[in-house]
Amino acid sequence: MTAPTLSFAAPDLHTSLAQLPADELDRLDFGVIGFDDETNVCQYNRTESEAAGLTPPRVLGQPLFTNVAPCMNNFMVAQRFEDAQDDGTVLDDTIDYVLTLRMRPLKVALRLLAAPDHAIRYVLVQRKQ
Amino acid sequence: MTADAAAYARLAAEHEALMQFLYLAPVGLVQTTADGEILMINPISAQLLMPLQRDGNLVNLFDALADVAPELRHLCATFGRPSGMVCDGMHIQLDSGRTGGSSADKRATQVLSLSLLKLDGTRLMAVLSDVTHRCVAHPTHHDQATSP
Numbered sequence: 001m002t003a004p005t006l007s008f009a010a011p012d013l014h015t016s017l018a019q020l021p022a023d024e025l026d027r028l029d030f031g032v033i034g035f036d037d038e039t040n041v042c043q044y045n046r047t048e049s050e051a052a053g054l055t056p057p058r059v060l061g062q063p064l065f066t067n068v069a070p071c072m073n074n075f076m077v078a079q080r081f082e083d084a085q086d087d088g089t090v091l092d093d094t095i096d097y098v099l100t101l102r103m104r105p106l107k108v109a110l111r112l113l114a115a116p117d118h119a120i121r122y123v124l125v126q127r128k129q
Numbered sequence: 130m131t132a133d134a135a136a137y138a139r140l141a142a143e144h145e146a147l148m149q150f151l152y153l154a155p156v157g158l159v160q161t162t163a164d165g166e167i168l169m170i171n172p173i174s175a176q177l178l179m180p181l182q183r184d185g186n187l188v189n190l191f192d193a194l195a196d197v198a199p200e201l202r203h204l205c206a207t208f209g210r211p212s213g214m215v216c217d218g219m220h221i222q223l224d225s226g227r228t229g230g231s232s233a234d235k236r237a238t239q240v241l242s243l244s245l246l247k248l249d250g251t252r253l254m255a256v257l258s259d260v261t262h263r264c265v266a267h268p269t270h271h272d273q274a275t276s277p
Contacts (some may be wrong), residue, residue, distance in 0.1 A: 053148045053215050067153060071172035096185040103151060103169040105187055 014092065014113040016073040017122060031125030035064045037085070048125060051101050064123070072123065073099050077112065081121060084114045091115070099125065157257030165191030165202065165252065172271060177257050179240060181223070197221050198243070208247055215245040215253070221261065240264045 006016055008030040017025070017032065025032050026046035034043030041064050044056045065073040072078055076095065084091035091114040099106050111124040130138070151158070157174030160236045161167050166189050179185070187193060190203040198221045208215045223239040244256040 018179060053145060054152075055145065058145065058149055069172065070153070071175035071179070074176050098175055098179060098182075098185065098187040098244075100152075100170045100175045102148065103171055104244045105167050105170050107186070114130075 004014060008109070008111060008124060009094070012112070013124070014115055014118055014122065017113070018118055030127075031123075033064065033069070033125070036120060039064045039081075041068055042120060043122075051104045051125070051127065053102050054125075069099075069123070072076045072097075072110075077110065077123070081111055081114055088116045091121075155258075157255070159190055159255040159257065160248075161190045161253045161255065163205065164252065165189045165205075165253070168252070174255075174257055177259060190253075194221065194243075197223055197241075201243075201245070205245065205247070205253060210247070212247050212249055215247055217244050219245075220241045220264070 006013065006020075006028060010016065017034070022043070022045075024123050025043060028045060028047060031048030031051060032043060032045040033041060033048055035041050039058050041062055044059045049056055049059075059068050062068050065078045076097070079091065080091055083089075094109055094111045097108055097110045099108050107128040109126040109128065111122075111126070113122040113124065151171050154171055155173060157177050158169075158171045159174045160169040163193060167187065170187075174189065178190075179188055181197065182193050191205075194201055198219070219242065221241040221243055223241065228253055238261070239259065240261045242256075242258045242260040246254045246256075248254055
């Protein structure tokens with residue numbers, strides 16, 4: 001499977017993303033934010049970078065829910081990851097949300113991916129407008 | 130690099146730094162029309178307001194706060210001066226279960242502080258912050274409102 005054929009709604013997307021090199025992540029048409037078990041951002045693809053107006057050096061290594069995407073630091077997103085990590089369960093859910101990219105409200109779908117057997121967790125962002 | 134390219138790169142870097150400054154501001158900032166339609170909004174505002182929005186459609190500040198501060202729209206509509214503070218540090222108590230934060234926080238009632246500034250006849254600026262822990266520490270603190 002090549003990167004452009006990976007869609008936001010693809011099944012078993014977590015496994016596919018974990019195997020993609022950075023240049024192929026950059027070719028995806030949805031935003032990819034990968035973060036480690038300390039919630040520090042370790043992957044930030046081009047689609048997300050261009051939408052947010054932030055280059056990867058400003059984001060990589062920063063704690064996701066306080067320094068990169070504080071808009072997601074509530075029970076709808078951050079708490080879901082915390083619960084999945086505490087319980088050792090798989091999280092694969094898509095929710096409607098509003099992001100504040102470049103200070104404009106933007107309707108998006110967020111796909112939340114976490115699994116005990118994957119070191120990297122993901123927030124995927126699909127713009128609706 | 131040409132002088133133009135260097136100037137562009139410097140402007141782009143400054144723009145990015147300003148963007149990140151606003152992303153990281155630890156209080157919510159919202160600019161709306163006089164009717165509450167959201168024009169600009171920063172991430173903390175979305176963090177605080179999204180859990181209140183039943184349909185996940187955060188487009189109007191008054192609608193987002195309608196269940197917890199239904200008087201806001203009227204307060205703004207009847208504010209007599211062409212500009213000025215409509216309310217300053219008004220406390221808005223949220224139902225438990227609507228709140229963000231950790232599971233422990235969700236069991237407690239969350240309190241937001243809202244200041245609303247009328248910029249002119251068409252724009253409002255709101256500042257939102259979570260003052261739950263401050264209210265627990267200082268339970269005698271009262272709400273404040275600036276009379277029009």
